[in-house]
Amino acid sequence: MIHWLRNVGRATSTLASSMFVTLSTFLQTYRRKPFTTSFAYPEQPVPIRPRYRGYHRFDLTTCIGCDKCARACPVDCIYIDKEKAPPPAKGFMVTGFKIDYTKCMFCALCVDPCPVDCIFMGSNHDISCYTRDGCVVDYAKLPLAVAWGQDTLNPTAVHESKKISLPVWTKV
Ligand code: SF4
Ligand code: SF4
Known part of the structure; x- marks a missing residue:
């Protein structure tokens, strides 16, 4: 019985920790501003690194x-x-x-x-x-x-x- 309860506890904590990661990533999408509000691409140039390899x-x-x-x-x-x-x-x-x-x-x-x-x-x-x-x-x-x-x-x-x-x- 104790063994079974320990397994249930482990399963619950594993599930809770994975859901925490999922939920925090999900909430980040609301905190993060859209790319277009930062740079208004393509009207404004997007900053790139000096050694960027483009076309x-x-x-x-x-x-x-x-x-x-x-x-x-x-x-x-x-x-x-x-x-x-x-x-x-x-x-x-x-x-x-x-x-x-x-x-x-x-x-x-x-x-x-x-x-x-x-x-x-x-x-x-x-x-x-x-x-x-x-x-x-x-x-x-x-x-x-x-x-x-x-x-x-x-x-x-x-x-x-x-x-x-x-x-x-x-x-x-
Ligand atoms: S054209 Fe060919 S050699 Fe030049 S960057 Fe592209 S893949 Fe490389
Ligand atoms: S074909 Fe033109 S671009 Fe290509 S290596 Fe020769 S000179 Fe350079």
């Missing part, structure tokens, strides 16, 4: 189309289109620089091999889109301010990127 910054005007970033990417999510530059110019003309953000894992391995430093991880955390195809961002089609300029350091650049007609890339 890439890419400078089309400097890229030489060497494919080193694409070869370094472990998930093969960089697609580069290029044409021979018309004479007397030498080298390639980059006509498309697409990154598939359904595959990208923001590892930054594409950044180091670039010989001309034209690709970096930016601070923009949102290039919102309404379709899966829109997750493939063609940096060659983005305005330079969004792809490379100051806007890439500002999360509110999402406004600018949304002004681009979507999707930025369509399958052929």
